Amino acid sequence: MASKQAVAVSRTESSTVQRSGSQVQNRVSAYEQHSSHEESTQLSGVRRVSSYESNGSTTFTNGYSTALTNGLSLALKNSSSNSVVNETSLLITSNVTIEEEKVLFAKLNDRLAKYVEIVRSLGLSREDIDLLISQQRTTETTMKERLESLYVSRINDSNFQNEQLRVENAKLTAELNKARSDYEKQRALVAKLELDFRRTDEERRKGLIQIEELTTKIRSTELRIKEFERTIVV
Structure with a gap:
């Protein structure tokens, strides 16, 4: 029962986080669509500027470097921030003027402030x-632990089954080796019996031949005895 309640709470927390993230995503997308036209107009106007004081540019660059880093880290995470990527690519090229760089830094700073305002408007405090x-x-950790436990349990079951199969196979x-050995012994015994049978049969045949020969001799002797008796009587 406690595990079911924990799963229900984790699902509720996950849905709350997803709704908050989707609200931020929708508001940021709406803001970027609204400001894309103004940014293109400002960039086209900045292209016409031909000169700028070097001392002022150095101070401005140092002042807005943090805003650029923070602004890009938020904007680049959004799937609809193609304009920010294009602006960043302008800063990397050597053809960007100092005035254009100033405007880009200002826009990124304004965008960062807008993101902060959107997050604050959701009514979510830092706490x-x-x-x-x-x-x-916590939810991810719990799910990870459950998956790891299930994974380890299945591995242990598989290892146990493999061990049982190994023992059964051995x-x-x-048994197969013993059966083969018994078969070889029985086959050798059968071969020996067949050889003995052939020898016995051969001896039997020889005995029959001898019996026939003796029978013939006996008959011949009997005939001779009868002839001898007839001779004596006469």
């Missing part, structure tokens, strides 16, 4: 966000 993250991590192999 709530940390709680959601903690609950999500037993059957021993």
Whole structure:
């Protein structure tokens, strides 16, 4: 019962986190679609600027480097932030002027501020966000532990079955070897019996021949005796 309640709570927490993330995603997408036209207009206007003071550009670059890093880390995570990627590619090329760089930094800073405003408008405090993250991590950890336990259990069952099959295979192999040995012995015995039978049959045939010869001699002797008796009587 406790495990079912834990699963229900984990599903509720996961759905809450997903709804919050989808709300942020929708608001960020709407903001980017609204600001894409204004950004293209500003970039086309900046292209016409031909000069800028070097001292001011150095101070501005140092001041907005943090805003660029934070803004890109949030914007690049969104699937609809193609304009930010294009702006970043402009900063990497050597053809970007200092005025264009200034405008790009400003837009990224404004976008970061807008993202912060969107997150705050959801009514989620840092404690709530940390709680959601903690609950999500707990859910993921629980699911991971369950999967690992199930995986280990199946591995142990497979190893046990493999061991049983190995023992059974060894037993059957021993029985097969014994059967083969008995078969060889029986076959040798049958061969010996067949040889003895042939010898006995040969001796029997020789005995029959001798009996016939003796019978012939006896008959011949009897005839001679009869002839001798007749001679004596006469």
